[in-house]
Amino acid sequence: MESIATGVSNLLASLDVDAARELRIALNNQRFKDAVMGAWADNPDAALYVLAHTNSLYVEKDTAPRKGRDKDRDHIVLGVYLDDSLARSEINARRELLRLTLAQQGMHVDEVRDLIATFDMKDRHLYPDALERLASLFGTPEPGGSLRGRPNARPSDGASADQSELLETLKRAFCLSFQNLEHAWAVLEKIEGAALAEVSFSKNASHSTQRYRCHLYVAEGDIEGMSAIIGRSGETIISRARPLGLPIREIAVHRSPETLSGRKAFPRSGRPEALKDLDLHELRSESARIAAEVRRKVRDGR
Incomplete structure (x- = not known):
C-alpha cells in the first residue's frame, strides 16, 4: 500500500503542468495552515490572527551566493506576505518552530521569510475563513475591509x-x-x-x-x-x-x-x-x- 506522500507525487505526475501547479499551491496552502495551527497550538487565537493576515505564499530556491559547508546545496525559502505588523512579529517570534511544523506537514524549507504585503496584494486573503472567524470574534468588519480600523457602526x-x-x-x-x-x-x-x-x-x-x-x-x-x-x-x-x-x-x-x-x-x-x-x-x-x-x-x- 503506497503512502500518502507517494500517492500525491503520483497524482502530480499524472496531471498536466497547469493542473499540477494549482494542486501543488493548494497543498502548500493547506500545509502552511496546518503548520501554523501546530506552531501556535498553545495560542490558537494567535494562529487565527496570523492566518487572517496572510495574503500570499511562495516557495522558491534562493539563488544568492552563499558561503560555508552548504554553499552548494539548494537553499529553499518559504516567503509569507502579511498585511499586519503584529502578525509579522508573531511569525518572527516562532520562525524556527514554524519551520519544524512545516516539515511535519511534508513541506521542507530551509528558511521562512515574513514580507510586507503592499498595494493590491493587501486585498487578497489566502484564508478567508480565518478572516471571517476573526471578524466574528473581535467585532471587526466583514472580509474585504481592514482589520486594523473599523468604520463607525453608527452616526458619530x-x-x-x-x-x-x-x-x-x-x-x-x-x-x-x-x-x-x-x-x-x-x-x-x-x-x-x-x-x-x-x-x-x-x-x-x-x-x-x-x-x-x-x-x-x-x-x-x-x-x-x-x-x-x-x-x-x-x-x-x-x-x-x-x-x-x-x-x-x-x-x-x-x-x-x-x-x-x-x-x-x-x-x-x-x-x-x-x-x-x-x-x-x-x-x-x-x-x-x-x-x-x-x-x-x-x-x-x-
Whole structure:
C-alpha cells in the first residue's frame, strides 16, 4: 500500500503542468495552515490572527551566493506576505518552530521569510475563513475591509464615538494578550467602565506622537485582582495595542463610581460603550498635570 506522500507525487505526475501547479499551491496552502495551527497550538487565537493576515505564499530556491559547508546545496525559502505588523512579529517570534511544523506537514524549507504585503496584494486573503472567524470574534468588519480600523457602526456623536472606536481597539489588544479568548473575556467582563485620555509629555508634540492613558474602572472588590493582572500583563497589552494604532502610555485601575456599578464596559456582543457620564476633560487635565510633573522632575534632574 503506497503512502500518502507517494500517492500525491503520483497524482502530480499524472496531471498536466497547469493542473499540477494549482494542486501543488493548494497543498502548500493547506500545509502552511496546518503548520501554523501546530506552531501556535498553545495560542490558537494567535494562529487565527496570523492566518487572517496572510495574503500570499511562495516557495522558491534562493539563488544568492552563499558561503560555508552548504554553499552548494539548494537553499529553499518559504516567503509569507502579511498585511499586519503584529502578525509579522508573531511569525518572527516562532520562525524556527514554524519551520519544524512545516516539515511535519511534508513541506521542507530551509528558511521562512515574513514580507510586507503592499498595494493590491493587501486585498487578497489566502484564508478567508480565518478572516471571517476573526471578524466574528473581535467585532471587526466583514472580509474585504481592514482589520486594523473599523468604520463607525453608527452616526458619530463626537467624543463618545471617538472613545467607542478607541475602546474597540483596546478590546482587541486584550484579546491578543492572553492565552485564549476566554481568559481575555474573564478580565474584560470585570471592567465596568473604561476611558482613554490623551496625554503628551511634550508641549509641542504632534498628532503622530499622541499617546493615551488608559483608565479602567472596576468594583471595589476587584481592584486588587485587576491591579495584579495589569501589573503582570499591562506591558503586553500596551505592546499589542501599538500595532493596532493605539499608542498607550500606561494603564491605571480605579474604583468604579456608583453610576458604573454592575455595568460591563466590554459586552460580549456589540461594541464597547463610551462613558457618557465621565468627564473626559477632567481626565485630560489630570493627564496634563502628571505630564507637567514628569517634565519638572526631568528638568530638575530627579
